[in-house]
Amino acid sequence: MSDTRLPWALGWASVGIGLTELVFAEGLARVLGLPRRRTRWIRAFGVRELAAGAGLLRQPHRPEWVWARVAGDALDLAALASSFRRPRADARWRGALTATVVGATLVDLYAALRPVLARPASSALPLDTGGPRESWRGSGLAEDVGAHVPPGDTPLSEKARRRMIKNAERQLGLPPVEERGPRR
Numbered sequence: 001m002s003d004t005r006l007p008w009a010l011g012w013a014s015v016g017i018g019l020t021e022l023v024f025a026e027g028l029a030r031v032l033g034l035p036r037r038r039t040r041w042i043r044a045f046g047v048r049e050l051a052a053g054a055g056l057l058r059q060p061h062r063p064e065w066v067w068a069r070v071a072g073d074a075l076d077l078a079a080l081a082s083s084f085r086r087p088r089a090d091a092r093w094r095g096a097l098t099a100t101v102v103g104a105t106l107v108d109l110y111a112a113l114r115p116v117l118a119r120p121a122s123s124a125l126p127l128d129t130g131g132p133r134e135s136w137r138g139s140g141l142a143e144d145v146g147a148h149v150p151p152g153d154t155p156l157s158e159k160a161r162r163r164m165i166k167n168a169e170r171q172l173g174l175p176p177v178e179e180r181g182p183r184r
Contacts, residue, residue: 006111007060010069013104014053021046032080032097033089041079048072066112073105 021028025039025046034042052072055065080098083089156164169175 004060006114007056007066010066010108010111011053011056011060014049014056014069018046018049018051018053021049028097031090031093032083033086033094034083045072045076045079048075063112063115066108069108070105070112073101073108076101077105 021042025042026036028034028042029036029039048068049072052065052068055062055068059065077098080094080101083094
């Protein structure tokens with residue numbers, strides 16, 4: 001799935017949920033066994049869903065909107081948990097709504113954590129750490145590019161060794177090191 005399809009789908013889901021909570025607040029309160037005055041909270045939850053949906057539709061690459069859905073799911077689950085103590089609540093509807101919110105929460109968590117989980121481990125640390133320019137060159141770079149000569153083989157010329165190192169730098173995307181004279 002592309003980077004924008006899931007947030008886009010979640011945005012439309014939020015719009016649908018938000019409209020449902022705004023329009024059918026009394027019916028939701030009734031099946032959850034909530035008093036009539038709690039419809040304000042259900043409508044407030046609907047406004048929150050609409051805001052998250054609009055944010056996801058306008059800016060699908062911003063992770064804050066997906067995290068807003070995750071936070072909203074936590075509020076929804078807390079509100080549903082309070083309905084489990086109410087004897088007037090319809091158990092079937094309450095169970096269906098709870099299962100729906102748990103499922104949506106799992107999808108939202110997946111969408112929120114997907115960029116972190118998809119990031120390759122090598123990109124976790126920046127290449128330039130602010131130290132000396134040679135600090136990224138580990139002690140084994142020459143061996144990694146074949147400059148190390150096993151016993152019994154003929155050693156490479158300095159020119160061939162430098163060419164191999166430059167080729168490895170280019171392949172790894174590393175910045176070139178300025179040529180210096182011999183070390184003293």
